[in-house]
Amino acid sequence: MSPARGQRGSRTRTAVVIGGGFAGLATAALVARDGLDVTLVEAHAELGGRAGQWHHEGFRFETGPSWFLMPEIFDRFFAQLGTSTAEQLELLPLDPAYRVFFEDDPNPFDLPAxxxxxxxxxxxxxxxxxxxxxxxxxxxxxxxxxxxxxxxxxxxxxxxxxxxxxxxxxxxxxxxxxxxxxxxxxxxxxxxxxxxxxxxxxxxxxxxxxxxxxxxxxxxxxxxQVLHPRGGFSAVVRAVASLAEGEGARLRTGCRARRITASRGRVTGVHIGRSDGRHEFLPADVVVSTADMHHTETALLPPEHRTRSARSWRHRDPGPGAVLALLGVRGALPELAHHSLFFTRDWQKGFDEISGARPAGGPPRSLYVCRPSATDDVAPPGHENLFVLVPTRADTHLGAGGVDGAGDLPVEQMVDDSIRQIADWAGIEDLASRIVVRRSIGPADFARDFGAWRGGALGPAHTLRQSAFLRGPVRSRRLKGLCYGGATTMPGIGVPMCLISAELVRSSLRGGRPARPEALTGGVHA
The missing domain is CATH 1.10.405 (Guanine Nucleotide Dissociation Inhibitor; domain 1)
Incomplete structure (x- = not known):
C-alpha cells in the first residue's frame, strides 16, 4: 500500500495505537509504513508491555516471554518492513533445547538440538x-x-x-x-x-x-531449533520499536489511555492521562487498542460501543494466572539448562486447580525455570539469573508480589515452595541460601500493571470456543475505525501471534486480505 492510500482526501489519516507491547509496536510500524500518521501511547515509562525488564544490583531480569519460537513469523514481519531477522537480531541456538525434570525420577531428560x-x-x-x-x-x-x-x-x-x-x-x-x-x-x-x-x-x-x-x-x-535472541526479548522490543520510529510513528511513554471517543458511530480519538498529571486529547481516524480486550471494552468504551456483554465475559476462560520469581543466585547452576521444565506425576491435578475445577492445593507443582545466564550476559560475574514461572488460577485474590519477600503471603509462599522443589528435584541443596536477589510478581500485579482480566498472565485460553474466529474480532462491529490487537484477540497468545495480529489489523484497515507467506521474498514495501 502506498502512503497515498493512508490519506482521506488531501488529509493524512491519523491513527492512535494503545499499548506499547509487541502487538502495539508491530501495528504502529506496519500502519505507519502504509502512510498513516501514527501515535502510540504506552502507560508505563518503558516500552514492551509484558515483555518488560528489571535491573537490580547488577542483574537484568526479563519479566515476560523467554521462548523464541516460530522464526518464520519474525522473518515475515521484518521482511514487510524492508529488513530481516538476521539484520535485527542475533539468534543463538540452544543445546539442549530444554531439560525436563520428572517427579520421582532422578534422571532429567535433555532434548538435544x-x-x-x-x-x-x-x-x-x-x-x-x-x-x-x-x-x-x-x-x-x-x-x-x-x-x-x-x-x-x-x-x-x-x-x-x-x-x-x-x-x-x-x-x-x-x-x-x-x-x-x-x-x-x-x-x-x-x-x-x-x-x-x-x-x-x-x-x-x-x-x-x-x-x-x-x-x-x-x-x-x-x-x-529452540533459539535465544541475544539480549533477550528486550532486544526484540528495541528492534521493533526502532523500526516503528523509522517509519515515522511517535512512541509516547507515560501516557495512559483513559477513554476512546466516538461520534456518529465512528471513533474520533483517545483521551490520555500523562505522567505529569496533565490530560490530553489525541484526535484519530483510526484507533487500535492492543490492551487486554476486557479492559478496552469495560474501561475505555461506553456500553453502547462494546462488542461483548458483561454476561458473555462471565462465560469465557481467562487462561492461567502466574506467580513469577526473579532470583539472583550466587555461584554456578549447571544443574539447570537455559530452559528447564518440572513436571509433576499427576499434572492433571495442577491443570484442574488452574481452571478452578478443584480447589488450589500445595506443592509440588509443575514449573518452568529459565536460566538466561547460561547463554546471555544478565548477571554479575560469579552469579546466575533465574526466572521461575508457577502457573496458577487467574485470581487477583492471590495478591501481588514484592522485593525480598515483601509480597502478599500466598504469592511468597508459592515462591518458597518452588525454590525448595527446584533444589530438591535438581539436586541443588543450598539453592535457598545462595539467593542474593529476590522479587516476586503475582496475579494482582498483572491486573494492576497491564489491565489483565482477572489477573491472567497470558490471555484467554485457546479452547475450541476461544480459537480462530471465535476468539475475538480484529475490527469492532459497533464502532467504525476501532480495531483490536494483541494476545486477547485473533490469532492468540505469544509474541509470534502478536506480530500476526498487527498484520491482521493492517489488512483490515486496507480492506483486503494479507499477502500469502509464499509471496513475501526479501524486503517488501507494500
Whole structure:
C-alpha cells in the first residue's frame, strides 16, 4: 500500500495505537509504513508491555516471554518492513533445547538440538508412533502459518480457501478431538506424553482442553531449533520499536489511555492521562487498542460501543494466572539448562486447580525455570539469573508480589515452595541460601500493571470456543475505525501471534486480505 492510500482526501489519516507491547509496536510500524500518521501511547515509562525488564544490583531480569519460537513469523514481519531477522537480531541456538525434570525420577531428560526424535523414542518402553505425530505436527504448522493464522475470517470467502476445504475432514477431527487423547494414540509413555502436551500451557490451557490441532506446537520445539535472541526479548522490543520510529510513528511513554471517543458511530480519538498529571486529547481516524480486550471494552468504551456483554465475559476462560520469581543466585547452576521444565506425576491435578475445577492445593507443582545466564550476559560475574514461572488460577485474590519477600503471603509462599522443589528435584541443596536477589510478581500485579482480566498472565485460553474466529474480532462491529490487537484477540497468545495480529489489523484497515507467506521474498514495501 502506498502512503497515498493512508490519506482521506488531501488529509493524512491519523491513527492512535494503545499499548506499547509487541502487538502495539508491530501495528504502529506496519500502519505507519502504509502512510498513516501514527501515535502510540504506552502507560508505563518503558516500552514492551509484558515483555518488560528489571535491573537490580547488577542483574537484568526479563519479566515476560523467554521462548523464541516460530522464526518464520519474525522473518515475515521484518521482511514487510524492508529488513530481516538476521539484520535485527542475533539468534543463538540452544543445546539442549530444554531439560525436563520428572517427579520421582532422578534422571532429567535433555532434548538435544539434533536427533530429538531419537532421544524421545529412547524414553519409550514400548515403541509408539512418534514419527507420524511429528510429521503431522509439521504439516499442520505449515497449514497454520500459510493459511489459518493470517486470516481474520471477516468475509465468507475466508472460509472457502481451497487449501482448507481440501483438509476439512482432518481439520474438523483435530478441532473436536482433545490434544490429550491425540497424544495418547501416538505414545504410551507418560513422560513423552507430558513433553508433547506441555505446549498447551503456552496456549493458556491444558492438553485435555486444547483441540488436537495444537499438536502443531511440537513442531516448534522438537522439529525446529529452540533459539535465544541475544539480549533477550528486550532486544526484540528495541528492534521493533526502532523500526516503528523509522517509519515515522511517535512512541509516547507515560501516557495512559483513559477513554476512546466516538461520534456518529465512528471513533474520533483517545483521551490520555500523562505522567505529569496533565490530560490530553489525541484526535484519530483510526484507533487500535492492543490492551487486554476486557479492559478496552469495560474501561475505555461506553456500553453502547462494546462488542461483548458483561454476561458473555462471565462465560469465557481467562487462561492461567502466574506467580513469577526473579532470583539472583550466587555461584554456578549447571544443574539447570537455559530452559528447564518440572513436571509433576499427576499434572492433571495442577491443570484442574488452574481452571478452578478443584480447589488450589500445595506443592509440588509443575514449573518452568529459565536460566538466561547460561547463554546471555544478565548477571554479575560469579552469579546466575533465574526466572521461575508457577502457573496458577487467574485470581487477583492471590495478591501481588514484592522485593525480598515483601509480597502478599500466598504469592511468597508459592515462591518458597518452588525454590525448595527446584533444589530438591535438581539436586541443588543450598539453592535457598545462595539467593542474593529476590522479587516476586503475582496475579494482582498483572491486573494492576497491564489491565489483565482477572489477573491472567497470558490471555484467554485457546479452547475450541476461544480459537480462530471465535476468539475475538480484529475490527469492532459497533464502532467504525476501532480495531483490536494483541494476545486477547485473533490469532492468540505469544509474541509470534502478536506480530500476526498487527498484520491482521493492517489488512483490515486496507480492506483486503494479507499477502500469502509464499509471496513475501526479501524486503517488501507494500
Amino acid at each position: 539434533d536427533d530429538s526424535l531419537q532421544a524421545l523414542q529412547a524414553l519409550e518402553t514400548t515403541p509408539g508412533r512418534l514419527p507420524e505425530y511429528l510429521s503431522s505436527a509439521a504439516r499442520t504448522s505449515r497449514l497454520a502459518t500459510e493459511r489459518l493464522l493470517y486470516s481474520s475470517y471477516q468475509r465468507p470467502s475466508d472460509f472457502l480457501d481451497p487449501a482448507l476445504l481440501g483438509r476439512l475432514p482432518t481439520l474438523l477431527r483435530m478441532l473436536t478431538e482433545p490434544l490429550e487423547s491425540f497424544i495418547a494414540r501416538h505414545t504410551d509413555d507418560p513422560r513423552v506424553r507430558q513433553i508433547l502436551g506441555y505446549p498447551a500451557v503456552f496456549l493458556g490451557t491444558s492438553p485435555r482442553s486444547a483441540p488436537s490441532l495444537y499438536h502443531l506446537m511440537s513442531h516448534l520445539d522438537i522439529n525446529q
